[in-house]
Amino acid sequence: MNTSGDKPADFRENLIRYGGDVYPEIVDRAQGCYVWDSTGKKILDFTSGQMCATVGHSHPNIVAAIKKSCDTALHLFSGMIPRSVVELADKLAKIVPKPLRKSLLLSTGSESNEAAIKMAKLYTGGFEVIGLGGSWHGVTANAGAVSFASDRRGYGPGMPGSFVIPEPNAYRCPVKHCRDRCDLTCMKIGFEMYDMQSAGAPAAVIAEPVISAGGVIVPPAGYFAALQAEARKRGMLLIFDEAQTAFGRLGHWFAASHLQVTPDIMTVSKTLGGGMPLAGVITTDEIEDLCHRRGFAFYTSHVSDPLPSTVGLAVLQTIEAENLLERSQEMGAYLAERLAELQGRFEEIGDVRGMGLLRGIELVHDRETREPHHELGALTTQRCLELGLSMNIRRRPERGSVWRIAPPLTVTTADIDLAMTIFDQALAETRDALARRSAAGKTPAQRAA
Ligand SMILES: Cc1ncc(COP(=O)(O)O)c(C=O)c1O
Structure with a gap:
């Protein structure tokens, strides 16, 4: 039990766990397309909170x-x-x-x-x-x-x-x-x-x-x-x-x-x-x-x-x-274009789909077999958060590993560019780390083959 100071040893100690992953820090503030945690870190919110804050946080x-x-x-x-x-x-x-x-x-x-x-x-x-x-x-x-x-x-x-x-x-x-x-x-x-x-x-x-x-x-x-x-x-x-x-x-x-x-x-x-x-x-x-x-x-x-x-x-x-219906179409088209670009460079992005500012990105081991790549999804989501981007991954054995991204409709091209830069870096780093781990686990004969 916490008895000292203003921050509990574990801030979750008096909370019932209600499912889903919990962000490791307390979150103090949300404004527009961003949230700030208690360490002062600024995170680009590409889920509009729980898909609700379409006009941006605290408009x-x-x-x-x-x-x-x-x-x-x-x-x-x-x-x-x-x-x-x-x-x-x-x-x-x-x-x-x-x-x-x-x-x-x-x-x-x-x-x-x-x-x-x-x-x-x-x-x-x-x-x-x-x-x-x-x-x-x-x-x-x-x-x-x-x-x-x-x-x-x-x-x-x-x-x-x-x-x-x-x-x-x-x-x-x-x-x-x-x-x-x-x-x-x-x-x-x-x-x-x-x-x-x-x-x-x-x-x-x-x-x-x-x-x-x-x-x-x-x-x-x-x-x-x-x-x-x-x-x-x-x-x-x-x-x-x-x-x-x-x-x-x-x-x-x-x-x-x-x-x-x-x-x-x-x-x-x-x-x-x-x-x-x-x-x-x-x-x-x-x-x-x-x-x-x-x-x-x-x-x-x-x-x-x-x-x-x-x-x-x-x-x-x-x-x-603020003409947000038109804006959603315009920003959605820009986001789709940037995602298609990434799909062109990452074999692991099997499918990109969606409409307006609701987009899904499905990750696979192989585009032909479409075997879901759950680990890449989970680790990349974590890395994105470390780098300041919040995206939601949906993982079900029967339904694959799909990021669901839905930024506020007030999002700018600069916000989308920032998100894509972080996403690109996180995905490349995670993919390469997994490839190194897999190579390290192989015998010399397997590596030579
Ligand atoms: C399509 C849809 N309907 C209903 C709900 C339930 O809404 P609430 O969580 O506000 O009860 C959700 C929540 O995620 C949803 O995505």
């Missing part, structure tokens, strides 16, 4: 919105609706694809998917929900049951009626059918398997427009229209989880607008709050009305709270004022 408009809330209202009785909630719902109704219109404003992405799935169950009268392999929709009962990028072991059964269909990963086809061009066989097989198992109570299909935690998988053109058709055939609602993809990450207000597929329910979270806990469920008048008549209740302590909704408005105003 002055967000700070002003928080101050404004301090002067008006921070929290209210859940049945009292503040002006900021009315304004945010109005704004969302204007920018979402029609006929989506009505919003429920909550705190986290898990909560928004929990509410969306409950609405779909109430509306359809069914309880069966299909998710895509590699997806992540949250940690609560309904959302976690259709999340397949996380570890599910040790907690007993998930929600009854949860199904998975294989994800459209053309680089690493889960049904071992395609290579580089997905022909939707994965979806056809998935629905056939579902039909075989269904108890006749379909409710919803839920999907991320880009499967992010599962390895930044961008489904092929036509995928979501086909998914919607399969859902409709069975009387299921289509839910788009746009936690990461909405509000500019892909260069558009929503992936749905870009894909020209309008789901029955859309959930938004991370990127709406710009770093504050804020999430939304957005649906049509018809679904909202029927759910209400059937007694829909999702009454949380922080539903319709004034502080986060004031911040959400500031995030949307900032995206418009």
Whole structure:
């Protein structure tokens, strides 16, 4: 137990470990695209915090919105609706694809998917929900049951009626059918398997427009229209989880607008709050009305709270004022160009994919066999951090080793250049060190061969 000074011997000693790698130093400050740790080290944040700080950390408009809330209202009785909630719902109704219109404003992405799935169950009268392999929709009962990028072991059964269909990963086809061009066989097989198992109570299909935690998988053109058709055939609602993809990450207000597929329910979270806990469920008048008549209740302590909704408005105003949708496309194209350059020089970069400012880089031992190079991924991530760049690596035996990079939309070409210089150096050093280690482990005869 710590008894002296202001810094504990191990600052984690009173904390429950909640999964994932923990940065070895306390972090003191975050501003724009950078964070500073307690040793004064400045780190370029290429994950926008936990994929949320799209307008940059502590943007002055967000700070002003928080101050404004301090002067008006921070929290209210859940049945009292503040002006900021009315304004945010109005704004969302204007920018979402029609006929989506009505919003429920909550705190986290898990909560928004929990509410969306409950609405779909109430509306359809069914309880069966299909998710895509590699997806992540949250940690609560309904959302976690259709999340397949996380570890599910040790907690007993998930929600009854949860199904998975294989994800459209053309680089690493889960049904071992395609290579580089997905022909939707994965979806056809998935629905056939579902039909075989269904108890006749379909409710919803839920999907991320880009499967992010599962390895930044961008489904092929036509995928979501086909998914919607399969859902409709069975009387299921289509839910788009746009936690990461909405509000500019892909260069558009929503992936749905870009894909020209309008789901029955859309959930938004991370990127709406710009770093504050804020999430939304957005649906049509018809679904909202029927759910209400059937007694829909999702009454949380922080539903319709004034502080986060004031911040959400500031995030949307900032995206418009600073042209961040266009900027995301421009900076995304520049980042893609720089990554393609690196791929040209490193055989270990098997694939580079993504859209806008959400990019994935997959590491392999060999471009032909595509055997994932987990060690190179882990060690390079560590070296990048030492050199001042934070990137997130997703490692799963079945899904490869993929860096997920998502800088704030306010990122500059100078920031991208700095990141690429660090990444280049870290990757080269780590690759060479691993090659030396492997050569040292060989017999002279093996080395000569
Ligand atoms: C696509 C997606 N949906 C939902 C969630 C869950 O959001 P939260 O962690 O805010 O509950 C996440 C979190 O990473 C996510 O990436």
